[in-house]
Amino acid sequence: MxxxxxxxxxxxxxxxxxxxxxxxxxxxxxxxxxxxxxxxxxxxxxxxGRSHGLLHSGARYAESDPEGARECVPENRILKDIAGECIRDSGGYFVQVAGDDPAYFDEKLEACRKVGIDAEVRSGDAARRTVPALSAAVERVMEVPDGSIYPxxxxxxxxxxxxxxxxxxxxxxxxxxxxxxxxxxxxxxxxxxxxxxxxxxxxxxxxxxxxxxxxxxxxxxxxxxxxAGLDIEMQPAKGVMVAIDVDGLDRVLNRCREPDDGDIVIPHEDQVVLGTTSVPVNDPEAYDRADWEVERVIEECASMLPNLRGRDPARTYWGVRPLYEPNDAEREQRGISRGFF
Ligand SMILES: Cc1cc2nc3c(=O)[nH]c(=O)nc-3n(C[C@H](O)[C@H](O)[C@H](O)COP(=O)(O)OP(=O)(O)OC[C@H]3O[C@@H](n4cnc5c(N)ncnc54)[C@H](O)[C@@H]3O)c2cc1C
Known part of the structure; x- marks a missing residue:
């Protein structure tokens, strides 16, 4: 009793x-x-505790959610100021690989500058001098103040x-x-x-x-x-993170294309964490942890860092995004807002 x-x-x-x-x-x-x-x-x-650990400069959503991106600028500064021990202030590159739409890169650059995010373009060769493991297929990068955060x-x-x-x-x-x-x-x-x-x-x-x-x-x-008898229309979406033992990467890498599976690499101490996927789930705890997600994320991230190909993950883990979307038609889309309501 x-x-x-x-x-x-x-x-x-x-x-x-x-x-x-x-x-x-x-x-x-x-x-x-x-x-x-x-x-x-x-x-x-x-x-x-299961997020990717990207300290957003705002660049990731600059063209799709300028209001959210604008909020990231002071948030990023405040966090570095009051919680510096929880952050690795590495800076980041948005990476254009051969075949990626150059117009998307230009649109993001313009959007970053409009909302006040420092963004500088570097050639592929200049980027490879800083990150030698970058693929030869990287044509150019945009340097932004992204970082790693230890959530x-x-x-x-x-x-x-x-x-x-x-x-x-x-x-x-x-x-x-x-x-x-x-x-x-x-x-x-x-x-x-x-x-x-x-x-x-x-x-x-x-x-x-x-x-x-x-x-x-x-x-x-x-x-x-x-x-409490309330109907809050959450649309949780799972995503996988894959940690691989790689030392020496000192930049966050984001693939410069529409957000998709496997487009972020975050340096965390002596590992890099690759991510991620976005798959709707009905239950934030009981969901399938699928091998295809792990394989796809490694393969996609290897377009930026070829030495990831064929590597065994040190650890894989999943998190579930707290997304809110009262309109069911949006359910299957990656486009559900990451904003506040
Ligand atoms: C795959 C993935 C990658 C992400 N990557 C990033 C990133 O790189 N950068 C970034 O900024 N954001 C990222 N996010 C988003 C970010 O992680 C979330 O927005 C954030 O962690 C949400 O925090 P929260 O406190 O709202 O939720 P949570 O951290 O989930 O906290 C909610 C807590 O409520 C508790 N709880 C639930 N029910 C009860 C109850 N009945 N009684 C008591 N406690 C209860 C749960 O146990 C839980 O601990 C990512 C998310 C995912 C899924």
Whole structure:
């Protein structure tokens, strides 16, 4: 039998301990708001710890989403300023390989400059002097201030900072019910999800009352919404990342073409992480992890770095994008916005 044992109160209850949740908790705590964050797993174990780790300069979406790209410029600067230990400020190249549409390159260059992203064109030979492993088929590159970010480190540091400012951070605590008074959300029922936690042994639950409840559950936002009787039309999409032992790459590489499978290479310490795919899934946890995704990503990235061909992955992992798209017609498209709603 489950018993509700403790009543706690907070101004704001944040549900979800990924980048979004810990960032919100830190911001509120810095403003003196009483805030409690609960995360049913470890911090950053959702999508945040499974992302590619590209610190966007904004160039990737400059022509398709200029507003989002413009936001990246100060975000990139602020993150380098306040979280430099979580970033490798490598810079990046958008790479045009023989056969890629040169008009796309020119359009991106113009769009970058329009939104204020530093972008300089270099010849293929100049780029190969910096990155000798680049393919001979690389015709030209656009140098932009992309970088690598270590998301787990950033989530941990942000949570520690939130805690230092007075936030209560509770990993391994999941929300099992949302309370409403008919019109508004008033709190939640939580349970311990740690190994040996009380719920696992059929034990106690807690009730937390809150003035405001923030749903920061990413790809799970629809499921949490259901607990409050809300319909949030999430369209989660999985993507694979492939880590390969390669030392010495010191630039982020993006293939300069319409976003597609296998067009990004990110240097992470003594590995590079290749990605990714974008395949709609119905369930953000139970989905197929397909070999074709791994093979395709290696093959495509090898168009930029031929020495990747035939290499065994050191590690593969999948993440699920928290995409929101109320229009079902968009479901199959890579074009679902990465913006905020
Ligand atoms: C393949 C892939 C590659 C990506 N690459 C990049 C990149 O290179 N650069 C970039 O900037 N972005 C990238 N992204 C996007 C980025 O990772 C996400 O936008 C970001 O991590 C979302 O963070 P979040 O906090 O909203 O979600 P999450 O990190 O998923 O956090 C949500 C948390 O809510 C928790 N939760 C769910 N239900 C409950 C509950 N009932 N009770 C308590 N907790 C609950 C989950 O356990 C989870 O930890 C990528 C995404 C994917 C999938």
């Amino acid at each position: 489950t018993v509700t044992v403790t009543d706690a109160e907070t101004d704001v209850l944040v549900i979800g301990g990924g980048g979004t949740g810990v960032g919100i908790a830190r911001d509120l705590a810095m403003r003196g708001v009483s805030v409690t964050l609960v995360e049913r797993n470890g911090l950053g174990q959702g999508t945040s 787990s480190r950033l989530v941990a540091a942000t949570a520690a900072s939130a805690h230092a400012c007075g936030a209560t951070i509770r990993p391994h605590v999941g929300v099992t019910d949302i309370h409403t008074d008919g019109d508004r959300v008033t709190g939640a029922t939580i349970e311990d999800t740690s190994v040996g936690g009380t719920s696992a042994s059929g034990g106690n639950e807690e009730r937390i009352d809150a003035e405001h409840v923030v749903n920061a559950t990413g790809a799970w936002a629809g499921r949490l919404g259901e607990l």
